[in-house]
Amino acid sequence: MRIAVYAGTFDPVTNGHLDVIHRSVRLFDKVIVAVARDNYKNTLFTLEERVDLIRAVLDGDDHVEIELFQGLLIDYCKKKKASTIIRGLRVVSDFEYEMQMALMNKKLHPDIETTFLMTDQKYSFLSSKIIKQVAQFGGCVKGLVPEEVSLALAKKFGIRQQD
Incomplete structure (x- = not known):
């Protein structure tokens, strides 16, 4: 079985993340979406909220598992018998770090x-980060995040949902 791990903080999960996940499922038998416990970012959503949002939008996909991990990603991959780490790239500047x-x-x-x-x-x-900034000031994030995330952002910031 070909297992891949796609790790991140997912604060929050965006349609860009989902695009990478759905395409990864076509390449691997199982994709583990690993939500990082340890991170150096100030997160808006708690660990539990981030996991719940991902589960809500990926519910029913038998090829995807959502788990928490901590420590080195490579150690987690060894433990899960994953052969591949999936990394999403948006722009050229992402590539150097990745x-x-x-x-x-x-x-x-x-x-x-x-x-x-x-x-x-x-x-x-x-x-x-951009999604959170736009949502914080009441900007429309429709089409950029799943509806569940859009609602959670509005609730978190105490903003009435826009159409």
Whole structure:
């Protein structure tokens, strides 16, 4: 069985993330969406909220599992018997950091590959950070995040949902 891990903070999950997940499922037998416990970002959503949002939008996909992980991603991949780490790329500037991480992971465990997937160009400008900034000031994020996320953002910021 070909198992891949797609890890991140997913604060919140965007349609760009979902694009990478859905395309990964076509390449691998199982994709584990691994939500990082340890991160150096100030998150808007709690760990539980992030996991719940991902579960809500991916419910029913038998090829996707959602789990928490902590520590080194490469150790988590070994534990899960994953052969591949999936990394989404939006723009060229993402590549430098992602390449460094891929090379370090290769050094730590040579048998685990990193596969880079470019997100669909319609999501290439998206980041969770931008989504949060727009939502915080009442901007419309429709079509950029799943409806469940849009509602959760509005609730978090105490903003009435716009059409």
